[in-house]
Amino acid sequence: MTLETTAVQTTGAPPEHSLLERRGRTLGSHSPLFYTEPLEIVEGEGVWVHDAAGKTYLDVYNNVPHVGHSNAAVREAITAQLLKVNLHTRYLHSRVVEYAEKLLATFDEPLDRVFFTNSGSEANELALRIARQHTGNTGILISDHSYHGNTTSLAELTTALRVKEPLGPHVRTLTIPDAFGLTPAKEKRLLAQALAEVDAAISSLEQSGHGLSAILFDPIFSTEGLLKTPRGYIEAVAERVHAAGGLVIADEVQSGLGRIGAHMWGHQMYGTTPDLVTLGKPMGNGHPVGAAVTSAALMEEFGENNTYFNTFAGNPVSASAGLAVLQVMEDQNLLDNTRRLGRFINRELRALALDNPRIKSVRGSGLFFGLEIVRPTDSEPDPETTNAIVEDLRDRGVLIGRIGRHDNVLKMRPPLVFERHHAELMLDRVRLALEAQNAD
Amino acid sequence: MTLETTAVQTTGAPPEHSLLERRGRTLGSHSPLFYTEPLEIVEGEGVWVHDAAGKTYLDVYNNVPHVGHSNAAVREAITAQLLKVNLHTRYLHSRVVEYAEKLLATFDEPLDRVFFTNSGSEANELALRIARQHTGNTGILISDHSYHGNTTSLAELTTALRVKEPLGPHVRTLTIPDAFGLTPAKEKRLLAQALAEVDAAISSLEQSGHGLSAILFDPIFSTEGLLKTPRGYIEAVAERVHAAGGLVIADEVQSGLGRIGAHMWGHQMYGTTPDLVTLGKPMGNGHPVGAAVTSAALMEEFGENNTYFNTFAGNPVSASAGLAVLQVMEDQNLLDNTRRLGRFINRELRALALDNPRIKSVRGSGLFFGLEIVRPTDSEPDPETTNAIVEDLRDRGVLIGRIGRHDNVLKMRPPLVFERHHAELMLDRVRLALEAQNAD
Structure with missing residues (x-):
């Protein structure tokens, strides 16, 4: 679904005391829900989920x-672990250390230290504190359609979701260049233009007295719609940020933990290593686990000036959950599976796009795909059709979402235990849903 | 332990590859640890925990x-619930609604809506966003020795823990009056003086252009050392905050969920209901659960202007944990137990204090007690002896901590399944530890 989901109004809701009504009376009418007719998921196993009526969906x-x-x-x-004990990290416990060691082994030098948190929001908050303190600056660069969490500091740099806080005076947005389908010459021109924008943004922060503390970005620009940045863009941005004294923070909540197939972490696609990497969503398979990974130097500097403690984070149960996820990935070769299956799906989606004028591009890699949906008449973004396809696929027993600057990119991002036959089923249903749109 | 715990230095640490050494190489040398010789807790049941060497401690x-x-x-x-499914709240699920209903039933009108979070930090962040947006102001009143979480906004209002961020220009601290042991006349004078300070702080915020958005406080002022505010203080502060257009936020991370015995929530001791109540630590018995409870009016106003979503919060596993905690409390009558046992302990501690000049006061209620430790010679705060008692009690198989503006208040705060014989054992060991100090 899109980041902005339907707020279910209490008017027109099912009879009193229905689950939806009770939810509205406790969590409120604005608590986001997917689909025009909300879905009640009661069970799941592997890539399958079942709703309260017994209907099965491919997730x-x-x-x-x-x-x-x-x-x-x-x-x-x-x-x-719940049978043993569940306490905080101010007592020694081997499990949190084992988890930290196994997690850090997947990162490149000098990323060898980890602060555990309970969420991506907490991780991004901490990364920004570290960056502000290290640089003595407050300015932040973000991408043009971004979301990094739900706290005050993060609301002030949110552009992709409805928040009342205005963009902070210390925040500059970068129009992330999309080189998808461009000729090498055009890609080069786009790169030069995008880097000029970065230079201007940094100058603007310096001139306004904020200075640059960090750039915070999702390495695959998923919220923007899974962009393909010009070759060398990320490296050149990192170089400029460092030259201005700032830190590079990769928010890997979406792109991390093998999701992109080619690498364990999204930033490993590029020839530069961030100063901080923030983690969240997939870490504990649903158990609240997040983290900020950094270098010993940055961690120690922060530790000298701040006592950072987080009650739940890194407790032995959370660490056990995170460790089990890494172990399953290893045992089942999920990174390889993601890479191989991703190639297959990409090829099939591109074949599908060839004879479908509604599909402008096929984006993504590993097990994170985007189909950019446009009007066949003028190739302009078509969020209505995109939404209709999402809803139609629900009826066909497949759960997908949508993303993008224009909410017109079908978002396909299954659990990594997805298999070839699941992919075939998904492709078949997507084909049918697209045909149904053409038939309308 | 005190909020500021020992940072274990890698120099002088045990042999290479010890758990402590491995911890230092992954979580860093500043990750806080309790005790001079850190404790490795490997198992626990009820109020008992066991360390790696097989020693048992009363927690x-x-x-x-x-x-x-x-x-x-x-x-x-x-x-x-893990056997069934663990997904976010954008699908309907009955468990989160059941938990919300059961939790909200413990609050007074108009507190009938809940935002779930993963921690107290996330809850306080959200409460402050709501307050700032509702009032259009940014100013915040806090107590003089406080800690409300580890994010940027919360670091800017931290006074009890080492943070590099200076106190925000929009923050005013209030010296919380302690009427412990005062005559009615003196208590009345103290009240007048304290309220004058509140008036001055609000004026200062208004004159500096910040205005008042909220007061954020722990109803039992635990970090300050479990203060006893003058009768009418909280009510008068709330009245002044409301008159200035601000909101009242009770941070019940320490005081809530029956901890004080007399009431389910700390703020229920007073004749005023806060606009927002934030919850954390005990909610899920260690599972990361937090919440911000508020009125329908404040929630709906916020929801109209912001899409608040929190990936892990309120998921059916977290909700199951929270619900089970409430159910156990009900089944085992833990609120009653806490009240009754708390009275017994309070009486015994006061008897202990009578013939011990090191104990200046016995504080707290329910199952949260503080013993204020002073020098017998001049009754001045004695943090060294306090710490020595904490360490000594560890050797005697009892885990306690310390708090207070001067780190001189022994902090006793066991799980609520504490029983009379545990209390007797604790009292006996505390008595011995105090005697040992006197013998020195």
């Missing part, structure tokens, strides 16, 4: 149940 | 395992 939306719904290994790890 | 420190370490009902609820 091609949810990235949080990373190693599959109701994964037995994760459940058993959580239960086994 | 009189930890409030997070609210209904007891390794509680079977909480574990079974989590496991049962």
Whole structure:
């Protein structure tokens, strides 16, 4: 679904005391819900979920149940630890250290330290505190259609979701260049133009007295619609940010933990290593786990000036959940699976796009795909049709979402235990849903 | 332990590859640890925990395992839900609604809506966003020795813990009056003086252009050392805050969920209902659960202007954990137990204080006690002795901590499944630890 989901109004709602009505009276009428007719998911296993009426859906939306719904290994790890003890990190515990070691082994030098948190929001908050303190500056660069969490500081740099807080005076947005389908010459011109924008943004922050503390970005620009940045863009941006004294923060809540197939972490696609990497959603397969990974130097500097403690984060149960997810990925070769299956799906989606004028581009890699949907007449973004396809696929038993600057990119992002036959089913249903639109 | 705990230095640490060494190399040398010789807790049940060497401790420190370490009902609820499904709140699910209903039933009108979060930090962040947006102001009143979380906005109003961020220009601290042991006349004078300080702080915020958005406070002022505010103080402060257009936010992370015995929530001690109540630590018995409880009016106003979504918060597993905690409290009558046992402990501690010049006061209620430790010679705060007692009690198999403006208040705050014989054991050991100090 899109980041902005339907707020279900209490008027027109089902009879009193229905679940929806009770939800409205406790969580409020604005608590976001997917679909025009909200879906009540009561069970799941692997890539399948079942609603309250017994209908089964192929889950091609949810990235949080990373190693599959109701994964037995994760459940058993959580239960086994709950049988022992669940306390904070101010007592020693081997589990949190084991998890930290296994997690950090997937990062490149100098990223060898981790602060655990309970969410991506907490991780981004911490990364920004570290960057502000390290640089003595407050300015932040973000992408033009971004979301990094729900706190005050993060609301002030939110552009992709409805928040009342205006963009902070210390924030500059960068129009992220999309080189998809461009000739090398055009890509080069786009790169030069985009880097000029970065230079201007940094100058503007310096001139206004904020200075540059950090750039915070999703390496795959998923909220923007899964962009393909010009070759060398990220490296050149990082160089400019560093030259201005700022830090580079990769928000890997969407792109991390093997999602892109080619690498464990999205930033590893590029020839530059961030100063901080923030993690969230898939880490604990649904158990609240997040983290900020950084270098010993940055961690120690922060630690000298601040006592950072987080009550729940890194507790042995959370660590067991995170460790089990890494173990399942290893045991089932999920990174390889994601890469191979991703190639297959990409090829099939491109074949589908060839004879369908509604599909302007096929984006993404690994197990995160976007189909850019446009009007066949003039190739302009078509969010209405995109939404109609999402709703239609629900009826056809497939859960997907949508993203993008114009809400016109079908978002396909299943648990990583997706298999070839699931992909074939998904492709078949997507084909049918597209045909149904053409028939209208 | 005190909020500021020992940072273990890598120099002088045990042999390479020890757990402590490995921890330092992953979580860093500043990640806080309790005790001079850190404690490795590997198991626990009820009010007991066991370290790696097999030694058993009575846990009189930890409030997070609210209904007891390794509680079977909480574990079974989590496991049962993990067998089914664990997804976010953008699909309907009955469990989160059941939890919301049961939780909200413990609040007074008009507090009938809840935003779920993963931590107290996230809850306080959200409460402050709501207050700032509702009032159009940014000013915040806090107590003089406070800690409300680890984000940027919360670091800017932290006074009790080491943070590099200076106190925000929009923040005013209030010296919270302590009427402990005062005559009615003196208490009345103290009240007048304290309210004059509130008036001055509000004026200062108004004159500096920040205006007043909220007061954020812990109803039992635990970090300050469990203060006893003059009768009418909280009500008069709330009245002044409201008159200036601000909101009242009670941070019940420490004081809530039956901890004080007399009431389910700390603010219910007073004749005023806050506009927002934030929850954390004990909610899920260690599972990351937090919440911000408010009125329908404030929630709807916020929802009209902001899409608030929190990936993990309110998921059916977190909700199951929270619901199980409430159910155990009900089944085992833990609120009554806390009240009754608290009276007994209070009486015994006061008897202990009578013939011990090191104890200046006995504070707290329910199952949250503070013993104010002073020098027998001049009754001045004695943080060294306080710390020595904490360390000594560790050797005697009892875990407690310390708090207070001067780090001189012994903090006793066991899981609520504490029983009379545990209390007797604790009292006996505390007595011995005090005697040992006198013998020195």
